[in-house]
Amino acid sequence: RELSKQLGVSLVTVVKAYNKLEKENFVESIQGRGTFVTTEMQGKVDTEQDMLSFNWQLSVQDYLPRSQFSQFHYVPEKIHLSSSMIDPGLLPNRYLEREINQMISENPKLLSQYGPIQGDEQLRFAMYEYLKGLEVPTKPENILVTSGSQQGIDLVARTFVGPGDVVVMEAPTYPGAIDVFRGRGATILTVPVDNDGMRVDILQNLCDKYKPKVIYTIPTFHNPTGAVMTLKRRKQILNIAQSIQSIIIEDDPYSEIYFDKKPPVSIKSLDEYGHVIYLKGLSKTLAPGCRIGILAASGSIFKRLLAAKSNIDLGSPLLTQKVIVPFIKSRKMKDHTKKLRTALKVRRDLVLSILSENAPSEISWIIPKGGLNLWITLPSWIDSNHLLVKVKKQELTFLPGSACYAVEHENHHLRLSYSYMNEQLLHRGITILCEILQSEISL
Numbered sequence: 432r433e434l435s436k437q438l439g440v441s442l443v444t445v446v447k448a449y450n451k452l453e454k455e456n457f458v459e460s461i462q463g464r465g466t467f468v469t470t471e472m473q474g475k476v477d478t479e480q481d482m483l484s485f486n487w488q489l490s491v492q493d494y495l496p497r498s499q500f501s502q503f504h505y506v507p508e509k510i511h512l513s514s515s516m517i518d519p520g521l522l523p524n525r526y527l528e529r530e531i532n533q534m535i536s537e538n539p540k541l542l543s544q545y546g547p548i549q550g551d552e553q554l555r556f557a558m559y560e561y562l563k564g565l566e567v568p569t570k571p572e573n574i575l576v577t578s579g580s581q582q583g584i585d586l587v588a589r590t591f592v593g594p595g596d597v598v599v600m601e602a603p604t605y606p607g608a609i610d611v612f613r614g615r616g617a618t619i620l621t622v623p624v625d626n627d628g629m630r631v632d633i634l635q636n637l638c639d640k641y642k643p644k645v646i647y648t649i650p651t652f653h654n655p656t657g658a659v660m661t662l663k664r665r666k667q668i669l670n671i672a673q674s675i676q677s678i679i680i681e682d683d684p685y686s687e688i689y690f691d692k693k694p695p696v697s698i699k700s701l702d703e704y705g706h707v708i709y710l711k712g713l714s715k716t717l718a719p720g721c722r723i724g725i726l727a728a729s730g731s732i733f734k735r736l737l738a739a740k741s742n743i744d745l746g747s748p749l750l751t752q753k754v755i756v757p758f759i760k761s762r763k764m765k766d767h768t769k770k771l772r773t774a775l776k777v778r779r780d781l782v783l784s785i786l787s788e789n790a791p792s793e794i795s796w797i798i799p800k801g802g803l804n805l806w807i808t809l810p811s812w813i814d815s816n817h818l819l820v821k822v823k824k825q826e827l828t829f830l831p832g833s834a835c836y837a838v839e840h841e842n843h844h845l846r847l848s849y850s851y852m853n854e855q856l857l858h859r860g861i862t863i864l865c866e867i868l869q870s871e872i873s874l
């Protein structure tokens with residue numbers, strides 16, 4: 432009765448809703464107190480279909496890391512557009528396989544020894560040279576090898592962020608980073624992203640008021656929107672961080688994958704005073720299975736991160752570090768990233784042309800100038816969590832936009848990754864998506 436009054440719906444409707452929830456085991460009765468909708472969903476949701484029938488914000492996020500959401504959908508689908516991974520056919524797997532075998536047979540000790548906590552020296556030197564080519568100035572002694580850039584984010588968070596500390600993130604942003612900062616009990620504030628990257632005017636206001644400890648940004652081919660932060664904003668964000676003694680995490684897994692012109696220089700290259708911790712993951716360009724990334728920082732910040740790395744795992748696995756060194760040091764890496772740019776541009780163009788021909792006019796998207804992802808905005812009344820349930824019936828997946836918001840979720844976006852499927856499956860997937868969108872809109 433109370434609920435019917437509150438919601439302004441008839442008592443019959445409320446009773447019907449309770450009955451439905453009861454049937455699906457979401458109502459519990461507590462003797463002497465009454466009947467309640469359960470708040471604890473864990474354990475009651477045991478099939479993937481069940482998962483999807485809940486609104487992401489209200490249930491799944493409470494116990495399933497956002498970063499796992501895309502992987503979670505991986506197994507049964509044929510057309511997998513939900514996670515930003517590269518088609519294995521575009522990666523140098525064969526080369527690395529040969530290299531692994533050769534290395535183990537020549538130096539079997541590699542399997543029975545620890546490597547340096549900071550990372551293999553040859554790899555740090557190779558990455559120093561590689562980063563120089565990307566205009567990211569650092570020194571080999573300021574490079575720490577991490578198990579992917581995910582670990583880089585975690586190292587910074589566990590070193591510098593405690594419960595209640597303020598962290599600023601873009602909205603939307605990379606779901607795996609939201610998990611990390613939320614896991615630290617941080618107070619997350621968000622700044623919207625437009626075509627030119629993070630809205631620095633809004634950042635300035637937030638920083639004046641709340642003095643965040645960390646500003647997390649993906650300035651180049653931002654995940655999920657694909658936006659590129661302008662040079663002017665890169666300078667502004669750095670000035671802001673300097674003025675309040677904040678750390679910037681510059682997460683940069685995608686900058687090599689540009690389709691037109693090279694993106695602006697890294698924020699790290701503008702940083703004179705050591706406020707930027709730069710992360711370069713190699714999962715998007717080389718081999719996600721090797722779990723290798725690097726972190727570049729300086730001074731006491733670097734020392735503290737190194738100590739944290741020691742506490743976590745005493746250093747990343749030596750074998751995979753050794754295996755990628757010759758590839759990174761030689762021309763191979765350059766040639767490979769060039770090939771990757773060409774192949775992914777073809778896939779991006781294909782997706783854009785199908786969308787322009789077949790998508791309903793109510794739908795818009797940002798044209799990515801690089802990276803792996805395309806961000807689509809639906810009319811506000813379409814919830815991409817619900818849309819996902821429908822497209823999954825056609826063996827297709829995408830990432831619902833709500834996974835990418837730390838606060839104030841927006842449900843009418845979705846992220847498509849065009850980098851994992853071949854052109855034929857991409858063609859089919861985007862065509863199916865457009866058909867489903869057409870029918871949703873004409874409902």
Ligand code: PMP
Pocket residue numbers: 515578579580581582605607649654682684712713714719723724
């Ligand atoms: N940061 C961003 C922006 C990402 O997109 C990803 C992977 N999707 C990661 C970090 C984590 O990558 P990894 O740990 O594999 O390097």
